[in-house]
Amino acid sequence: MSTVRHRPEGLEQLEAQTRFSRKELQILYRGFKNECPSGVVNEETFKDIYAQFFPQGDASTYAHFLFNAFDTDHNGSVSFEDFVMGLSILLRGTVQEKLNWAFNLYDINKDGYITKEEMLDIMKAIYDMMGKCTYPVLKEETPRQHVEVFFQKMDKNKDGVVTIDEFIDCCQNDENIMRSMHLFENVL
Amino acid sequence: MAAGVAAWLPFARAAAIGWMPVANLPMPVAPAEKNKRQDELIVLNVSGRRFQTWKNTLDRYPDTLLGSSEKEFFYNEETKEYFFDRDPDVFRCVLNFYRTGKLHYPRYECISSYDEELAFFGIVPEIIGDCCYEEYKDRKRENAERLMDDQEDNKDAKLPNMTFRETMWRAFENPHTSTMALVFYYVTGFFIAVSVITNVVETVPCGSAPNQKEVPCGERYTVAFFCMDTACVMIFTVEYLMRLFAAPSRYRFMRSVMSIIDVVAILPYYIGLVMTDNEDVSGAFVTLRVFRVFRIFKFSRHSQGLRILGYTLKSCASELGFLLFSLTMAIIIFATVMFYAEKGSSSSKFTSIPASFWYTIVTMTTLGYGDMVPKTIAGKIFGSICSLSGVLVIALPVPVIVSNFSRIYHQNQRADKRRAQKKARLARIRITKTGSSGPFIHGKRNGLFNEALDLTGSNEEEQRLSKSTSLIESQHHHLLHCLEKTTNHEFVDEQYYQQSYLEAGLQNYPSRSPSLSSQDGVTGTCCTRRSKKRHTPLPNASGPAHMQPLSHTHTQGLQELSTIHIQPLSTSRSSLNMRVDEQAALNCQGSQIITAIISIPTPPVTTPEGDAHLPTGPTHQNVVKVSAL
Numbered sequence: 001m002s003t004v005r006h007r008p009e010g011l012e013q014l015e016a017q018t019r020f021s022r023k024e025l026q027i028l029y030r031g032f033k034n035e036c037p038s039g040v041v042n043e044e045t046f047k048d049i050y051a052q053f054f055p056q057g058d059a060s061t062y063a064h065f066l067f068n069a070f071d072t073d074h075n076g077s078v079s080f081e082d083f084v085m086g087l088s089i090l091l092r093g094t095v096q097e098k099l100n101w102a103f104n105l106y107d108i109n110k111d112g113y114i115t116k117e118e119m120l121d122i123m124k125a126i127y128d129m130m131g132k133c134t135y136p137v138l139k140e141e142t143p144r145q146h147v148e149v150f151f152q153k154m155d156k157n158k159d160g161v162v163t164i165d166e167f168i169d170c171c172q173n174d175e176n177i178m179r180s181m182h183l184f185e186n187v188l
Numbered sequence: 189m190a191a192g193v194a195a196w197l198p199f200a201r202a203a204a205i206g207w208m209p210v211a212n213l214p215m216p217v218a219p220a221e222k223n224k225r226q227d228e229l230i231v232l233n234v235s236g237r238r239f240q241t242w243k244n245t246l247d248r249y250p251d252t253l254l255g256s257s258e259k260e261f262f263y264n265e266e267t268k269e270y271f272f273d274r275d276p277d278v279f280r281c282v283l284n285f286y287r288t289g290k291l292h293y294p295r296y297e298c299i300s301s302y303d304e305e306l307a308f309f310g311i312v313p314e315i316i317g318d319c320c321y322e323e324y325k326d327r328k329r330e331n332a333e334r335l336m337d338d339q340e341d342n343k344d345a346k347l348p349n350m351t352f353r354e355t356m357w358r359a360f361e362n363p364h365t366s367t368m369a370l371v372f373y374y375v376t377g378f379f380i381a382v383s384v385i386t387n388v389v390e391t392v393p394c395g396s397a398p399n400q401k402e403v404p405c406g407e408r409y410t411v412a413f414f415c416m417d418t419a420c421v422m423i424f425t426v427e428y429l430m431r432l433f434a435a436p437s438r439y440r441f442m443r444s445v446m447s448i449i450d451v452v453a454i455l456p457y458y459i460g461l462v463m464t465d466n467e468d469v470s471g472a473f474v475t476l477r478v479f480r481v482f483r484i485f486k487f488s489r490h491s492q493g494l495r496i497l498g499y500t501l502k503s504c505a506s507e508l509g510f511l512l513f514s515l516t517m518a519i520i521i522f523a524t525v526m527f528y529a530e531k532g533s534s535s536s537k538f539t540s541i542p543a544s545f546w547y548t549i550v551t552m553t554t555l556g557y558g559d560m561v562p563k564t565i566a567g568k569i570f571g572s573i574c575s576l577s578g579v580l581v582i583a584l585p586v587p588v589i590v591s592n593f594s595r596i597y598h599q600n601q602r603a604d605k606r607r608a609q610k611k612a613r614l615a616r617i618r619i620t621k622t623g624s625s626g627p628f629i630h631g632k633r634n635g636l637f638n639e640a641l642d643l644t645g646s647n648e649e650e651q652r653l654s655k656s657t658s659l660i661e662s663q664h665h666h667l668l669h670c671l672e673k674t675t676n677h678e679f680v681d682e683q684y685y686q687q688s689y690l691e692a693g694l695q696n697y698p699s700r701s702p703s704l705s706s707q708d709g710v711t712g713t714c715c716t717r718r719s720k721k722r723h724t725p726l727p728n729a730s731g732p733a734h735m736q737p738l739s740h741t742h743t744q745g746l747q748e749l750s751t752i753h754i755q756p757l758s759t760s761r762s763s764l765n766m767r768v769d770e771q772a773a774l775n776c777q778g779s780q781i782i783t784a785i786i787s788i789p790t791p792p793v794t795t796p797e798g799d800a801h802l803p804t805g806p807t808h809q810n811v812v813k814v815s816a817l
Binding site: 054055134135150176181 | 195196197198199200201202203204205206207208209210211212213214215218227288621664667668670671672674675676677678679680681682684685688
């Protein structure tokens with residue numbers, strides 16, 4: 001057990017940088033500190049926590065991608081600031097920011113393009129969370145087919161990759177996706 | 189879900205935004221958070237010691253006393269606090285459970301008072317953390333055994349309506365129960381002693397007439413000894429027959445060690461009676477008399493110590509075997525060496541290697557009879573090495589055996605204990621795992637039943653149902669539901685998965701016409717829902733609650749379904765609808781969801797087999813339901 005200890009910046013600074021109120025930050029920090037007394041989350045803890053919500057499947061791959069999305073400075077651990085910044089975008093951000101965040105999640109190597117392989121990895125990770133006992137029974141090619149549908153929808157110029165503009169355009173034209181973006185607004 | 193992790197639920201839900209662009213289906217509506225208040229501090233006064241905590245902390249476990257509205261009974265209006273007249277030390281553990289999600293058992297606490305406190309606060313002891321669980325279970329078992337011992341002393345009270353046979357058996361097994369039994373016990377003990385002494389005295393040379401050589405008493409007073417022997421054997425025979433008669437399971441009694449000893453003790457006499465004075469067999473007859481000494485083992489019924497010794501030897505058998513084996517090895521080695529060393533000397537007693545065994549054993553056990561001694565120098569050297577090593581070879585294993593014995597004895601008990609605890613713990617973990625997914629699968633039924641009721645506009649059932657799920661649980665279920673929508677698959681539990689997995693080979697999916705599905709989807713399911721409310725004796729659904737309200741909440745969404753969804757799923761989607769109707773009879777009474785960490789999934793009320801294994805059944809039922817409108 002490493003003796004890394006991290007103390008977050010003051011409440012005022014965080015209040016200024018995120019869109020949370022003081023009380024909300026307090027509640028968030030209490031939960032964060034309870035689970036990670038050292039003040040930072042490493043990938044293992046992150047995976048454990050996320051896996052608790054999906055008891056039937058294996059959430060570790062998706063948690064890995066999530067971890068990379070939250071760990072914006074790529075130092076291998078998520079501090080409270082990273083955590084709260086990410087949450088601020090997801091819960092209180094504009095639709096544009098949320099879509100940006102989602103694009104960042106899918107773009108595993110952060111090169112600005114989503115390739116079919118990257119999307120397939122993400123898709124498999126999502127399907128892994130379902131586990132084995134599903135109805136109808138999960139088949140091997142289900143994630144691949146899902147990726148095909150996704151690319152059909154998103155890849156406008158059919159060049160095999162999805163850029164950020166294609167992504168945002170397409171999402172903004174899709175009613176379902178727009179509606180679902182507002183789903184978690186009152187989470188905190 | 190652990191308590192601390194519940195605080196991360198907002199994070200998990202926020203992260204679900206990552207699925208949204210990928211999903212093809214519309215997402216379900218998020219549960220509304222009614223009465224959202226700021227978190228407040230609660231004061232809990234336990235026998236004068238004040239504890240304070242956030243209200244949210246207590247709400248994590250809504251099925252316990254502190255987490256539910258039951259604590260309102262203890263609210264003190266004047267001091268604005270909750271007063272409990274209970275032990276404050278144990279309450280510390282209880283409150284820590286809410287804070288950390290782990291229940292600990294303090295060693296200094298008495299097990300029964302701890303159990304009482306847990307029962308009062310509505311906490312199931314099974315969720316004690318791994319760190320303290322062994323200790324808890326050990327103490328609990330000790331306590332239970334102590335209670336059982338107390339009870340056993342009372343067991344001697346005579347039960348009414350015992351048959352004569354049962355009375356006799358009880359008299360034999362517990363001599364303290366009645367005077368007759370005690371008398372019988374002592375009489376048999378006396379006769380065993382008499383018989384053993386007779387056997388011993390028989391061989392002592394009695395005074396002889398001057399002109400005869402000394403004869404043993406047995407040959408001098410043949411008749412007297414024969415009468416004694418007969419009397420003893422008669423008593424033993426009667427006793428054996430009486431025990432055989434009274435035994436509840438005669439076969440088991442005959443196989444038991446004690447009865448075998450009884451038989452062996454009395455058999456030589458009868459064989460001797462049967463055999464005439466035949467010269468050939470008289471040698472064998474003499475041998476049989478040796479078995480009379482086994483009568484001494486009959487004492488083990490009278491002595492607890494003997495029984496324990498026998499059990500000890502039996503349990504120590506492997507160590508004894510090892511000692512014997514190592515001794516044998518050493519004996520063979522040294523006997524060989526001594527034989528070849530003494531081969532040269534004349535008139536040596538070491539005539540062969542087996543003959544040297546005797547010398548080696550006597551030397552190694554430091555007996556040293558002196559009937560065989562080495563004469564050559566080499567022999568003497570090896571002889572001294574032999575006696576020195578004998579000390580080591582004998583002396584070393586004996587303490588090892590003694591300590592082994594006590595170690596093995598305790599270890600056996602502990603191994604059994606641990607095995608039983610491991611099984612129980614695995615079962616506990618399994619229950620937690622299914623428990624955490626179980627409520628979701630049952631919650632799907634009720635949660636969406638809620639939405640259905642919203643549409644059909646009945647209010648009271650909705651309120652009743654919404655009371656039973658905590659906000660955190662409903663949010664968690666909503667999250668899982670979003671995942672289902674994203675991947676276009678559903679969570680089912682193990683049972684149903686295996687059934688459907690088997691039937692994937694049996695059923696012929698493409699035979700179902702898609703038109704039937706959309707028809708059922710739009711009209712059938714909505715209406716069947718209403719019709720179910722009238723037809724109460726419909727079979728209830730088994731474990732997997734199918735999402736017939738998939739089509740329910742977004743009827744226009746169903747049209748989207750048929751266009752957007754992936755081709756291979758279409759046929760299974762249709763059968764899903766079939767299956768849904770056939771199995772979709774909900775618990776109209778609205779089963780209560782247990783949201784504890786350990787929640788036993790509500791057992792299915794009906795037989796799922798009947799429903800699931802009829803491929804043609806659903807069709808009929810479909811038709812019936814639609815026409816029932």
